[in-house]
Amino acid sequence: MILKDLSEAVGVAGDERRVGEVVIDAVREHVDEVQVDTMGNILALKRGTTGPDLTSKPDERPMRVMLAAHIDEVGLMVVGHDSDGFLQVRSVGGIDARLLPGVLLWVGPERIPGIIGIKPVHLVQQEESRKVATIEQLVVDVGAKNKDEAKTLAPLGTNATFATQFRELGPTVRGKAFDDRAGCAVLVEILRGEPFPFDVWAAFTVQEEVGLRGARIAAYTIKPDCAFVLEGTVADDLPKDKDTSPTTELGKGPAITVMDRSFIADRRLVRHLTSTAEALGIPYQVKQPGIGGTDAGAIHATREGVPSVTVAIPCRYIHSPVALLSLDDYDDTVRLMRESLSRLTYRTLEERE
């Protein structure tokens, strides 16, 4: 399963090369061109099947559709070594310090096993047990005897990720980095299918988690007429004291963004997705507006502006050591994207409300 390979690959923002290799191996046979740009974004072209007469306005270049998913993940970076051989770390991307003590890590490209140090419960005073240590107060233990050994094992700038193996659990799967390897897997599945009537440019982007940095460059290069961003997003469907609307829920289908903190989705593309889903009976949900941000935030504001929308698989516990998603949601996301793309023409973007 491509999601397994992508989930278990290590690629903290700024060092995504290994995930990129998995992506290139997975799509090479199914696209016409693959290039890696100066940032490390992987750009793959899948040419359209028909001439420009069907998919573009007369006398204009053929339509170009960008599909984007980010290959980076949140993690930690080594920023210091202490005399006892412990590593000091900072987060790369958003990580909640509450969940870190005692967590297992893969440190560096060779996946040295590490653990985030934790004081045994026997020694914790009652007052202390109520406090949350900041990332600055935590240390990573790789078994080094002293500072020199720690420096050799994990020099400054070494990244660490959660050491989580992928598992199937009935109708769900769990693993690390589903934000956004779930989106990357959907994008791989789309590229492996039949071509569309227009050119598709897939962008597997870098450094989303630290500020949508790769996508900005990729969109500038691709010059798309519209963009679909594929994501693994926040599912917040655990039991609550108060009955509030969840961000998204597992098992209710792909989540379509209408607005988040980074952009407002193009209403024509939202309508195109929802009407395709309704026509074919594919379940979907609208993500609760105002939460999070995606590569669409950078892409939609590139050059003259790019009509953009985000479609995401709901995932519980993202940005933690393990996330969980529904395989039905996964399949429905692939299907909704394939069907929506095969019905997309330049007229979709000409209609005004």
Ligand SMILES: [Zn+2]
């Ligand atoms: Zn993401």
